[in-house]
Amino acid sequence: MSDVVVKNNIITVTLPDGRIFNFPIPVLELNIFWKYAKLIRKNDPAAYPYKFRLVKTLTPKRDEDFTHSDCNLYTEGEKKYFLIRLALDVNNSTTLLIDSLLHEVAHVRTWTHMQDMPHNEAWHTDAFWLEYGRLRRVYWKEM
Ligand SMILES: [Zn+2]
DSSP: OOEEEEETTEEEEEOTTSOEEEEEOOOOOHHHHHHHHHHHHHHSOOSSOEEEEEESOOSOTTOSSOOOEEEEEEEETTEEEEEEEEETTTOOSHHHHHHHHHHHHHHHHTOOGGGGSOSSGGGSOHHHHHHHHHHHHHHHTTO
16 A cells, blocks of 8 residues: 655655655745746847746647647737746646746747747747746746
8 A cells, every 4th residue: 555645735656665745736826926927027128029928738638748839929019029938738737837837938038030830849949948947046046
């Protein structure tokens, strides 16, 4: 028999052979997310302003490949802006949500004309990975 204990937002499972596994219960603190979103937008602007939108899901029905987030460039009259969308069904904890946010901010900060293409390898360039790594080093430390 395995033993399961839930305490302080951690699920601890002890297997019959004595191995112990700890899983944090996903906790979504939107106030912390918005604090980071505003700080990142202020400290790390892109070529055009960017907005965030939290949505229920970005995954089409029956699609097994879950979409965490996306970003697109829009034109409104003379103005251009990026819209970053984050899906709450898969980003179901504060850390997942902020990690997806950093991923999309790295996209808008390394945006090129190549990104008129469907989401594929062209999006995840060396410049993108460098920027994503930099953002993670800067903002993860503060969490
Ligand atoms: Zn991406």
